[in-house]
Amino acid sequence: NKESSSSRGALIVLEGLDRCGKTSQSGRLYKYLDEQGHSVESWRFPDRNTGVGQMISSYLANESQLDDHAIHLLFSANRWEKRSLMEDKLRSGTTLIVDRYSYSGVAFSSAKGLDIGWCKAPEIGLLAPDLVAYLDISPEKAAERGGYGGERYEQLEFQEKVARSYSALCDPSWKVIDATLPVVDIEKKLREVVLDCMMACQKGKPLSQLWP
Ligand code: FDM
Numbered sequence: 001n002k003e004s005s006s007s008r009g010a011l012i013v014l015e016g017l018d019r020c021g022k023t024s025q026s027g028r029l030y031k032y033l034d035e036q037g038h039s040v041e042s043w044r045f046p047d048r049n050t051g052v053g054q055m056i057s058s059y060l061a062n063e064s065q066l067d068d069h070a071i072h073l074l075f076s077a078n079r080w081e082k083r084s085l086m087e088d089k090l091r092s093g094t095t096l097i098v099d100r101y102s103y104s105g106v107a108f109s110s111a112k113g114l115d116i117g118w119c120k121a122p123e124i125g126l127l128a129p130d131l132v133a134y135l136d137i138s139p140e141k142a143a144e145r146g147g148y149g150g151e152r153y154e155q156l157e158f159q160e161k162v163a164r165s166y167s168a169l170c171d172p173s174w175k176v177i178d179a180t181l182p183v184v185d186i187e188k189k190l191r192e193v194v195l196d197c198m199m200a201c202q203k204g205k206p207l208s209q210l211w212p
Helices: 022-035 050-060 070-093 102-111 116-123 139-144 156-169 183-202
Strands: 012-017 040-046 095-099 131-137 175-178
Touching: 012 022, 012 102, 022 040, 022 050, 022 095, 022 183, 040 070, 070 095, 070 102, 070 116, 102 116, 102 156, 131 183, 139 156, 175 183
Parallel strands: 012 095, 012 131, 040 095, 131 175
Antiparallel strands: none
């Protein structure tokens, strides 16, 4: 059948603190893979274009207030509303580069003091990434880069808590890349791990679900 005869795309997730360089690295990676002739798309969460995404966006801009649990579930719903499209894309051979995913969901909400198990529960059954690349930078270094916008979470003290939450979530399968290296070095390391991962997916690595 179609599924077993054609190879699938890879689900690549980039995670890290604000100002770690995720967004610019996902852009560079997208451009590289696209130019190499791969079928690839660049995604991000929150996806602010949906109805749920607009609620999240207004919360992040401090234009609305929501209970910590409620906003957590909205972030999760925002991933659920994209799940079937995500699966279709992957199965039809498109690789997805995703800027933030469930790990941001758990790291940011548990940094507010919510129970980590409670935070993970609504993510169960979403597609598991084939690769999590964590761009590692200390909250202090990230803050020095400046350019924190005015959004809700963009404060040093909170980012320190998020960094601790990420450490608790990080598992040995994550590819941790030093985000203080020169941009081109990060780009090179990222390409290596991504190409390896895409190869494994082409060779038949099955899609799996959170939490493995
Ligand atoms: N964020 C992002 C969460 O709190 N939970 C989530 O599930 C996701 C995906 O939203 F501060 C936070 C992380 C960040 C903010 O993200 C907006 P971008 O990458 O700056 O758009």
